[in-house]
Amino acid sequence: MRKVRIILAWVFLLGITWLFLDFTGTAHAWLGWMAKLQFLPAVLALNVGVIVGLVAITLVLGRIYCSVICPLGILQDVFAWFGKKAKKNRYTYSKAKSWLRYAMLVVFVLLMILGLGGIATLIAPYSAFGRIAQSLLQPLWMWGNNLLAMMAERADSYAFYSVDVWMKSLPVLIIAVVTVVVLFVLAWRGGRTYCNTICPVGTVLGFLSRFSLLKIRIDEDKCIKCGLCAKNCKASCIDFKSMKVDYSRCVDCFDCIGKCKKGAISYGPYRANRVNGANKPNKPNETAEGRREFLTTSAIALGTIALEAQAKKVDGGLAEIEDKQVPQRSTKIVPPGALSIKNLEDHCTGCQLCVSKCPNDVLRPSTDLMHLMQPEMSFERGYCRPECTACGDVCPTGAIHPITKEEKTAIRIGHAVLVRKNCIAVTTDDGCGLCATKCPTGAVMLTTVEYEGKSVYAPVVDEEKCIGCGTCEHLCPARPFAAIYVEGHEVHSEN
Amino acid sequence: MDRREFIKKLGLGGAAIGTAAVVGCKGGSRGETGSSLSDVPKGKMTLRENHNSGDKVSILGYGCMRWPTKKGKDGKEEMDQERINELVDTALEYGVNYFDTSPVYCQGMSERATGIALSRHPRESYYIATKMSNFSPDTQTKEASIAMYKNSLKELQTDYIDYMLLHAVGGSMEEYQTRFVDTGILDYLMKEREEGRVRNLGFSFHGQQSVFDEMMRLHDDVHWDFVQIQMNYLDWFHANEMNSFNVDANYLYDELTKRDIPVVIMEPLLGGRLSKVNGNVLRMLKAKEPDKTAASWAFRYCGSYPNVLTALSGMTFMEHLVDNLHSYCPLQPLTEEERTYLENDVANEILKYPTIPCTGCQYCMPCPYGLDIPGIFAHYNKCINEGLMPSSTQDPEYAKLRRAFLVGYDRSVPKLRQANHCIECCRCLEHCPQKIEIPNEMHKIDEYVEKLKQEAPL
Numbered sequence: 001m002r003k004v005r006i007i008l009a010w011v012f013l014l015g016i017t018w019l020f021l022d023f024t025g026t027a028h029a030w031l032g033w034m035a036k037l038q039f040l041p042a043v044l045a046l047n048v049g050v051i052v053g054l055v056a057i058t059l060v061l062g063r064i065y066c067s068v069i070c071p072l073g074i075l076q077d078v079f080a081w082f083g084k085k086a087k088k089n090r091y092t093y094s095k096a097k098s099w100l101r102y103a104m105l106v107v108f109v110l111l112m113i114l115g116l117g118g119i120a121t122l123i124a125p126y127s128a129f130g131r132i133a134q135s136l137l138q139p140l141w142m143w144g145n146n147l148l149a150m151m152a153e154r155a156d157s158y159a160f161y162s163v164d165v166w167m168k169s170l171p172v173l174i175i176a177v178v179t180v181v182v183l184f185v186l187a188w189r190g191g192r193t194y195c196n197t198i199c200p201v202g203t204v205l206g207f208l209s210r211f212s213l214l215k216i217r218i219d220e221d222k223c224i225k226c227g228l229c230a231k232n233c234k235a236s237c238i239d240f241k242s243m244k245v246d247y248s249r250c251v252d253c254f255d256c257i258g259k260c261k262k263g264a265i266s267y268g269p270y271r272a273n274r275v276n277g278a279n280k281p282n283k284p285n286e287t288a289e290g291r292r293e294f295l296t297t298s299a300i301a302l303g304t305i306a307l308e309a310q311a312k313k314v315d316g317g318l319a320e321i322e323d324k325q326v327p328q329r330s331t332k333i334v335p336p337g338a339l340s341i342k343n344l345e346d347h348c349t350g351c352q353l354c355v356s357k358c359p360n361d362v363l364r365p366s367t368d369l370m371h372l373m374q375p376e377m378s379f380e381r382g383y384c385r386p387e388c389t390a391c392g393d394v395c396p397t398g399a400i401h402p403i404t405k406e407e408k409t410a411i412r413i414g415h416a417v418l419v420r421k422n423c424i425a426v427t428t429d430d431g432c433g434l435c436a437t438k439c440p441t442g443a444v445m446l447t448t449v450e451y452e453g454k455s456v457y458a459p460v461v462d463e464e465k466c467i468g469c470g471t472c473e474h475l476c477p478a479r480p481f482a483a484i485y486v487e488g489h490e491v492h493s494e495n
Numbered sequence: 496m497d498r499r500e501f502i503k504k505l506g507l508g509g510a511a512i513g514t515a516a517v518v519g520c521k522g523g524s525r526g527e528t529g530s531s532l533s534d535v536p537k538g539k540m541t542l543r544e545n546h547n548s549g550d551k552v553s554i555l556g557y558g559c560m561r562w563p564t565k566k567g568k569d570g571k572e573e574m575d576q577e578r579i580n581e582l583v584d585t586a587l588e589y590g591v592n593y594f595d596t597s598p599v600y601c602q603g604m605s606e607r608a609t610g611i612a613l614s615r616h617p618r619e620s621y622y623i624a625t626k627m628s629n630f631s632p633d634t635q636t637k638e639a640s641i642a643m644y645k646n647s648l649k650e651l652q653t654d655y656i657d658y659m660l661l662h663a664v665g666g667s668m669e670e671y672q673t674r675f676v677d678t679g680i681l682d683y684l685m686k687e688r689e690e691g692r693v694r695n696l697g698f699s700f701h702g703q704q705s706v707f708d709e710m711m712r713l714h715d716d717v718h719w720d721f722v723q724i725q726m727n728y729l730d731w732f733h734a735n736e737m738n739s740f741n742v743d744a745n746y747l748y749d750e751l752t753k754r755d756i757p758v759v760i761m762e763p764l765l766g767g768r769l770s771k772v773n774g775n776v777l778r779m780l781k782a783k784e785p786d787k788t789a790a791s792w793a794f795r796y797c798g799s800y801p802n803v804l805t806a807l808s809g810m811t812f813m814e815h816l817v818d819n820l821h822s823y824c825p826l827q828p829l830t831e832e833e834r835t836y837l838e839n840d841v842a843n844e845i846l847k848y849p850t851i852p853c854t855g856c857q858y859c860m861p862c863p864y865g866l867d868i869p870g871i872f873a874h875y876n877k878c879i880n881e882g883l884m885p886s887s888t889q890d891p892e893y894a895k896l897r898r899a900f901l902v903g904y905d906r907s908v909p910k911l912r913q914a915n916h917c918i919e920c921c922r923c924l925e926h927c928p929q930k931i932e933i934p935n936e937m938h939k940i941d942e943y944v945e946k947l948k949q950e951a952p953l
Contacts, residue, residue, distance in 0.1 A: 024953070158898055158902045161906070313599070313631045313634075314602050314603035315560070315600055315603075315858050316600075317860055318860070318861055319863055359952060382910075386949055387948060387952055388952050430918060430920035431920060434916070477864050477918055
């Protein structure tokens with residue numbers, strides 16, 4: 001049974017990790033369901049089928065979810081395994097810190113209701129794992145891929161193509177690093193400390209698992225109170241002295257069954273005489289993680305040289321291209337399928353799955369404190385291309401709904417705004433009209449307008465036609481600030 | 496090649512390297528092509544005499560506009576002087592004695608690099624050709640043009656130029672007037688010729704027949720010692736057909752020969768179009784001479800015309816040089832039958848592939864908006880030439896070709912330098928010697944790319 005648990009756990013861990021690493025969109029077709037199976041995303045998406053299923057599983061089998069489906073739980077098992085290598089029989093029973101667990105759950109729910117999901121999701125298990133996978137593992141994966149792409153290029157193969165690796169958000173990277181370090185230390189020392197004190201999902205499922213049909217059971221006749229089971233219980237939930245198990249914390253890892261030399265521990269239907277809630281509050285211990293909010297708004301100023309349309313003197317060479325900078329948007333832009341900024345904020349757990357999937361480098365986690373880690377759009381590196389619906393396809397929480405390519409062409413997520421003082425058509429004689437030429441909906445057109453006392457042939461925007469895809473902003477040759485940029489819409493509408 | 500196949504090959508490749516390391520390179524049979532430098536006989540280079548000056552010029556001339564570069568310490572491309580020296584040494588050793596450069600080549604670094612390499616050899620062992628490249632309006636004064644000429648002497652570390660050219664005549668006679676007559680630089684260079692600091696004065700030609708005819712009328716006054724034209728077996732009969740702005744090479748050559756003006760040939764390979772040929776074309780050539788490269792046919796073609804003084808080749812790699820030395824040490828002229836075969840049969844086959852006539856000369860660069868114009872054309876042409884254009888969705892290979900086209904595009908041209916960034920400022924237009932309507936072509940290519948992209952995510 002333990003073996004089955006471990007195999008299933010690996011399948012889920014690797015599957016979900018791959019889901020986050022993959023940038024080609026192939027993984028999603030096969031493994032998208034693994035993300036949708038996650039508890040919190042399912043709750044946020046009001047995915048009744050999944051919630052009922054998970055509750056049912058927990059009521060029958062106990063908190064098997066935490067051992068097999070939750071990637072962060074499995075990741076902690078991996079960390080703990082290193083701990084066990086270092087020192088055997090390292091765990092001891094500890095009393096449940098129920099007050100902390102329920103307090104965390106209440107705070108979490110309150111924050112979510114108050115619309116401060118950005119902070120709340122710092123402790124949500126699935127999104128924490130997502131952040132780790134996206135900001136720490138995906139770059140490695142991509143560099144590996146780029147290496148292969150380099151070799152493929154030499155071999156004249158198109159099997160691999162190289163992708164840009166860039167830091168999408170410094171705060172998220174720091175949060176991911178802190179999460180990994182804290183979890184590593186906690187898991188190394190105490191196994192599932194996080195799951196049984198902080199994790200809101202763990203608390204909910206723990207509450208349910210107290211009533212589960214199948215449970216770990218100690219046969220009082222066989223037990224010699226040697227304590228071996230407790231020393232190997234990563235949930236610290238076996239009180240061997242009184243031969244009781246705290247079922248709200250047991251994650252059904254089955255480690256104890258094999259460890260018991262007397263065969264006193266089994267997993268089976270619960271018998272009434274062994275009931276134990278073990279819900280005594282107390283023992284201030286092991287600080288809840290000192291997570292901090294990061295006020296860092298990363299100004300990653302890259303040294304660049306201005307592009308000058310200077311007279312050509314010699315042959316060859318490439319003009320320098322200055323990096324584009326993010327314009328000051330008064331309303332942020334969220335992807336088509338999000339329905340509205342509010343819908344996204346209410347449902348998003350900041351797991352970064354959409355960010356890791358965006359093939360056009362448009363999505364990145366917000367650095368806004370209230371909505372830290374939730375996706376928003378910007379067009380310095382690409383624009384929201386018509387053929388792509390990746391973010392909606394993968395989102396497990398209903399923050400971004402799946403849409404078709406056809407629907408996408410009509411969803412207005414924002415509209416373009418002009419900054420004429422930057423416009424090449426105004427500042428030079430080069431007769432630029434690229435935004436008008438490339439606009440997929442024909443919302444930008446050229447006409448004669450008055451600007452600072454002279455008439456110029458320059459772009460104007462039909463706000464009704466514009467869908468806010470960012471083609472114009474991305475392609476605009478004015479650098480570092482584009483002369484046309486997109487302002488988001490609070491609520492998306494359809495053309 | 497799909498992903499699975501690639502990974503398999505990667506594994507096999509690793510194994511092969513391992514085996515090769517064990518087996519070593521013992522014995523083995525040498526190729527019959529005679530592709531190594533040691534097979535080239537020394538002192539056999541075909542020479543052509545210039546009756547104006549008595550110069551004995553090698554039929555292979557070194558074009559110095561494609562010198563090898565390397566990444567410098569600051570990440571910028573710089574001339575790879577070590578390799579340039581090596582190429583120049585080898586070329587001189589095997590009898591190449593004509594080096595053609597310009598103040599604008601290689602981002603303006605060609606003359607210096609050429610000068611450094613050549614000055615390591617006795618001055619009388621080679622001929623230097625350079626140009627009056629006063630394209631930029633701020634060089635179109637007498638002082639600035641003379642300064643450009645003086646600077647050429649300095650960079651080339653010499654006090655005389657063997658072959659001086661008015662660079663790229665042909666757009667219009669007005670342009671000729673502005674650049675060379677109004678500035679007085681033509682008179683100045685003619686004086687320099689009298690005084691021996693310019694040994695031969697000529698011009699390079701790209702453009703319209705009316706301008707060429709006018710230039711021929713000027714011959715009586717100026718006396719052109721030589722003229723440089725674009726000539727190869729495709730341009731011989733088809734230059735005008737490919738681009739209405741250009742003149743068929745047979746007309747240019749005959750007019751010059753009539754006046755006894757020696758001809759220097761540029762673009763003998765048409766920017767690589769006659770060396771990297773489509774499979775069908777290659778089969779046609781290999782059927783005649785299985786062990787000769789496609790390029791060798793183009794060079795032998797040029798050399799077979801007796802009034803050709805030298806054919807320029809921009810040899811970036813030693814392999815280019817070696818292959819060309821094979822073609823010209825000594826030259827085996829084509830038979831009448833072979834020449835007709837190239838001019839008609841082969842040329843017509845090449846014309847079936849509607850490539851954009853870009854020779855990669857870089858005159859259009861740098862594009863002020865950062866595009867890599869020759870890079871975009873190169874990728875597009877490569878796909879057309881190799882029959883890799885995804886055209887019909889009914890084609891079972893379509894998905895594969897589409898992926899190869901798009902992935903290959905991103906590989907050859909960085910995203911920010913691709914065709915969709917062209918704002919049609921049209922500054923490139925006046926610089927293109929092939930008179931390609933670059934902004935138009937960019938627009939067309941981008942429409943094509945956009946169509947492929949919109950079908951599905953990569």
